[in-house]
Amino acid sequence: MKRFLETGNFAITEGAILAGCRFFCGYPITPATELAEAMSKRLPQEGGVYLQAEDECAAMHLCIGASLGGMKSMTATSGPGFILYADPYGWALGCEMPLVVVNSGRVGPVSGITGAPGQGEFYLTRYPTQGGNFECITLAPNSAQEAMAMVVEAFYLSERFRMPITVLVDQLITDGFEDITVPESEEEMRQMGFKTWPRAFCAGPDFYPFTDDLDIPPVQMGSGAGGMCSDWTPTVEGYDIEEVDAHHKHAYRLIYKVRNHRDMFNHLYEKKFMDDDPELVVVSYGTPSRVVNTAVDQARARGLKVGALRLINLWPFPDEHFARKAKYLAVELNWDGQLVREVQRAATKDAEVHFLGSCGDLPTIPDLLENFEKLLKNQPLTRKGWELEAW
Amino acid sequence: MQYSSSALIQKYLRSRKIPSTACSGCGLGINHKVVVQAVDELGLGPADIIWGTSIGCAGRQTFGTWQGDGFAGTHGRVYAIARGLRIALPPEKKIICTVGDGDAFGIGLLHLIHCARSNVDMTIIVNDNLGYQSTGGQFGFTTPQGVKTDSSPYGMFEHNLMSEGMDVMHILKGAGATFLARHVAMDGPRAVESVKKAILNRGFSLVHMPYPCPTNFASRELGSRNQVNIYRWIKQRAKPLGQEDANTVWATGVWYDATDSRPEFSEHIWASVGKIRRTGAL
Numbered sequence: 297m298k299r300f301l302e303t304g305n306f307a308i309t310e311g312a313i314l315a316g317c318r319f320f321c322g323y324p325i326t327p328a329t330e331l332a333e334a335m336s337k338r339l340p341q342e343g344g345v346y347l348q349a350e351d352e353c354a355a356m357h358l359c360i361g362a363s364l365g366g367m368k369s370m371t372a373t374s375g376p377g378f379i380l381y382a383d384p385y386g387w388a389l390g391c392e393m394p395l396v397v398v399n400s401g402r403v404g405p406v407s408g409i410t411g412a413p414g415q416g417e418f419y420l421t422r423y424p425t426q427g428g429n430f431e432c433i434t435l436a437p438n439s440a441q442e443a444m445a446m447v448v449e450a451f452y453l454s455e456r457f458r459m460p461i462t463v464l465v466d467q468l469i470t471d472g473f474e475d476i477t478v479p480e481s482e483e484e485m486r487q488m489g490f491k492t493w494p495r496a497f498c499a500g501p502d503f504y505p506f507t508d509d510l511d512i513p514p515v516q517m518g519s520g521a522g523g524m525c526s527d528w529t530p531t532v533e534g535y536d537i538e539e540v541d542a543h544h545k546h547a548y549r550l551i552y553k554v555r556n557h558r559d560m561f562n563h564l565y566e567k568k569f570m571d572d573d574p575e576l577v578v579v580s581y582g583t584p585s586r587v588v589n590t591a592v593d594q595a596r597a598r599g600l601k602v603g604a605l606r607l608i609n610l611w612p613f614p615d616e617h618f619a620r621k622a623k624y625l626a627v628e629l630n631w632d633g634q635l636v637r638e639v640q641r642a643a644t645k646d647a648e649v650h651f652l653g654s655c656g657d658l659p660t661i662p663d664l665l666e667n668f669e670k671l672l673k674n675q676p677l678t679r680k681g682w683e684l685e686a687w
Numbered sequence: 688m689q690y691s692s693s694a695l696i697q698k699y700l701r702s703r704k705i706p707s708t709a710c711s712g713c714g715l716g717i718n719h720k721v722v723v724q725a726v727d728e729l730g731l732g733p734a735d736i737i738w739g740t741s742i743g744c745a746g747r748q749t750f751g752t753w754q755g756d757g758f759a760g761t762h763g764r765v766y767a768i769a770r771g772l773r774i775a776l777p778p779e780k781k782i783i784c785t786v787g788d789g790d791a792f793g794i795g796l797l798h799l800i801h802c803a804r805s806n807v808d809m810t811i812i813v814n815d816n817l818g819y820q821s822t823g824g825q826f827g828f829t830t831p832q833g834v835k836t837d838s839s840p841y842g843m844f845e846h847n848l849m850s851e852g853m854d855v856m857h858i859l860k861g862a863g864a865t866f867l868a869r870h871v872a873m874d875g876p877r878a879v880e881s882v883k884k885a886i887l888n889r890g891f892s893l894v895h896m897p898y899p900c901p902t903n904f905a906s907r908e909l910g911s912r913n914q915v916n917i918y919r920w921i922k923q924r925a926k927p928l929g930q931e932d933a934n935t936v937w938a939t940g941v942w943y944d945a946t947d948s949r950p951e952f953s954e955h956i957w958a959s960v961g962k963i964r965r966t967g968a969l
Contacts, residue, residue: 319774340963345774345956349767350801357764357798358771364758365775383761387768391758517756518776520734524751526759527742535703535751536759 297484300476304440304469307476308398309334311444312370314478314485315451315492317396318344319362319369321355326410327467328372328400335370352377356384356397363393364525366495366516368451372398374467375417376407378424385460386425389432389550391525392504393514394454394495396447397424401466401582401629403656412656413466413583418634421462422611429547431554433457433561434611436464436581440474446564446608448490453561455493456510457553464610466629468583468658498523503534506545508552510560554612564608565617568592573620574603576671579639580627581607584658588627591664602668607635615642623648623671627664630655650677695723699733700752707748712914714872714898715748718814721875721896722783725882736781737772739765741795743787744821744900745814763795766802766811773807773953781886782808788815791893792828792848792855799893803862806890807952812882813893816900824903829855829895831924831936834908849936856942859893866892867943871925872899873918874939881941888946889954897921897937 300306308331312320320335322328336346345362349355352373359369373381378399388395403409404416421434433453437446443465450461479485485492497516500523505512515523515534524534529543568589570577580588585606595602605617618624621644626636628651636651643649652659652667667677696705700723709715726736733755740746742762750759760768769782776782791799791813802809818836819825825838829849833842848855856867866888870878878896885892898921899905905917924936931938950958962969 319771321771340960341967343960343964345960347771347774347956350797353764354767354798354801357760357767358774361768361771361773362775363771364768365772367775369771383764387761387764515758517737517758517772518780520755522733522754523756524758526740526750527761528747528750528759536747 298478298480300478301473302440302476303330303471303473304443304465305330305334305471307440307444308372308447308463308470309338310478311447312396312451313338313342313344314490315448316368316495317370317451318342319359319367320344320371321347321349321358321362321369322371322373323349323352323355323377325352325374325377327402327471328374328377328398331372331398331400331470352380353383356381356388359395360384360388360393363395364515364517366497366518368394368495370396370398372400374400374402375404375414378417378420382425386427387527388460389425389430390527391515392458392512393460394458395460396450396454397460397462398447399462399464400470401464409656411467413468413629413658414655415466415582415584415629415634417464418610418628421464424462430550432462432611433459433554434462434464434609435561435564436608436610437469438582438585438606440469440472440476442608443469444476444478445488445490448492452491452493455495456560457557458512458514464582466582502532503530504532504546504549506532506549508549508556510553510557558612561609562614562616565614566606566608568604568606569596570603570605572601574622575601576603576623576625576668578602578604578625578627578668579607579635580604581610581635582629584627584629587658587661588664591661591668594661595665595668598665600668600672613638613642618642618647619644621646623650625650625652625667625671627652627659629653629658652677690724690727692720695720695727699723699726699754701754704752707752709744709748710902712899712901712912713744714900714918715745715814715816717872718812718896718898719749719752719785721878722785722812722882725879725886728879729883729886731781735779736783737776739769739782739784741765741784741786741790743790743819744816745785745787746790747821749785763790763793764798765790766795766798769809770802770805770807770952773809774956776953778808778954781810783810783812783886785812785814788813788817788829789819789827800858800862803859803864803891803893805952806863806865806949808889809891810882810885811893813895815895815897817897817904820900820903824907836904836907856895860943863891863949864893864943865890865945865948868941869895869937870939871897871921871937873922873925877940884941884944884946889951890947890949897925
């Protein structure tokens with residue numbers, strides 16, 4: 297194994313290469329630019345191809361094309377580019393094309409602030425395209441090292457589920473420098489828990505089975521087997537059809553191949569001080585969770601019964617974590633409250649759900665501690681005064 | 688035509704999709720046959736070609752017709768998908784995309800230009816039915832000036848890619864395309880010859896093929912769905928290059944042939960990657 301003091305962009309690049317990614321297409325955007333730059337340097341060394349597209353919409357379509365030809369592919373962007381993925385994301389979901397998408401969140405809406413972290417695409421990673429009738433898988437690491445692991449995992453899942461997978465990070469993870477360990481052999485990859493899955497291809501004649509089965513090889517162009525896929529509702533063979541029965545079968549597959557195999561990824565979370573029925577459960581993902589974890593440690597040292605739940609698998613949302621009657625506090629990098637809505641939906645009826653937002657800046661440990669104490673004393677949360685009292 | 692349609696269909700197309708569900712009198716089938724005949728005359732088989740399609744009449748009616756591998760892109764993006772696919776395909780495999788005018792010259796123009804810029808080995812057949820006909824008949828970006836459509840009830844007066852002496856071919860040539868031709872559906876063997884050259888070019892080729900739409904275009908502009916009227920209307924406005932007159936909208940023939948004059952995209956990329964891998968530099 298080799299250690300580096302490097303950025304999350306570096307870690308993600310190395311993770312992708314370890315997972316077998318040999319095609320990357322992107323468009324420069326802060327804070328994912330260095331990821332594209334690292335790919336442009338590293339992929340040719342590994343016999344892979346880096347391309348720069350005319351926009352993000354094209355970038356993901358090029359990745360689709362390369363994947364359609366049998367190459368493991370990845371693209372990376374930030375919020376303003378992620379929204380331009382809507383079109384190809386839908387295609388990749390519908391055509392069941394494996395692909396990994398990295399989104400490094402910055403402050404929005406629109407261009408917002410380029411060099412500050414945000415978490416404004418929580419729901420967008422659930423609904424990255426229009427039309428509904430699908431499930432998505434999103435993984436949200438909170439460090440450079442974990443980002444590497446989750447990119448490897450995303451490639452693994454994308455091949456087995458035959459679908460695009462989003463890795464949701466933020467500016468602090470991609471741009472921040474951290475201690476990173478890179479495995480140098482397959483044995484070391486195994487030691488680090490990195491799993492890979494080879495690309496197989498569907499030799500035809502059928503495009504898909506209307507089952508929830510995993511490990512169905514994707515269609516590949518160029519084999520001459522007569523493989524077909526399209527943006528239309530497909531028949532089993534891949535022909536386009538305008539029939540609701542055919543649509544129902546296709547939708548069943550897109551939804552239930554994910555819902556029925558949640559055991560493949562629902563172990564991806566971290567719990568801290570959750571074994572003694574904490575009165576307050578602090579829920580977060582990504583970079584804020586690092587501050588939350590420290591704050592919860594300090595709260596425990598003060599004798600406060602606070603626990604921390606950090607989600608790595610964001611979608612499908614892991615409802616099972618919210619069955620206990622407790623106070624939940626969602627800490628997020630946005631002012632509008634996104635994760636909190638899902639917590640409120642998933643939590644038992646007699647649970648209390650609260651929200652603490654910030655954007656561009658992480659919450660501070662004193663702020664968090666103050667709010668933990670107030671919630672435990674049934675006092676209203678500290679507000680700056682200009683935001684709404686309740687989210 | 689040299690071959691009967693049924694022989695070509697049996698050899699290259701899928702009986703499930705041919706005949707297509709195109710409207711009565713639609714000219715798309717003629718263009719489709721021109722392309723398949725060109726493939727046949729080149730001695731290529733279904734496995735030699737990956738067939739891409741787009742959204743709209745041209746894309747929907749040709750998707751799934753090819754016996755070999757085929758895919759349909761989202762609206763305007765088939766060029767970007769094909770560009771990525773080109774990287775993954777062996778160089779001897781050919782990509783042909785049958786697309787519409789709205790797809791290529793409207794929503795997809797940016798991606799099309801970048802395929803021309805990088806000289807991707809692909810043949811784009813733009814089946815131009817003079818507007819957006821699958822949505823009922825609105826004008827497009829190569830619709831002749833003055834014609835009445837559902838979205839130009841007073842006559843089409845917006846400047847477009849074929850007005851005021853402009854020609855969409857200039858844009859594509861300037862962007863780096865290495866083979867460009869234009870033929871109306873009535874050009875028959877001349878069109879087949881151009882499509883053959885387009886396929887043989889190891890680079891970006893585009894053939895612009897206006898064809899008649901009796902159902903929507905003709906019913907609005909000519910007040911009739913009589914197929915003869917719209918076929919005649921198009922034929923009167925098409926002349927071979929160099930023989931144009933005041934009424935000519937479409938100058939037909941090989942518009943630009945710079946076959947093999949520039950390195951092809953994927954070959955160039957792979958050669959560069961290979962060199963970097965071997966030597967660490969270009």
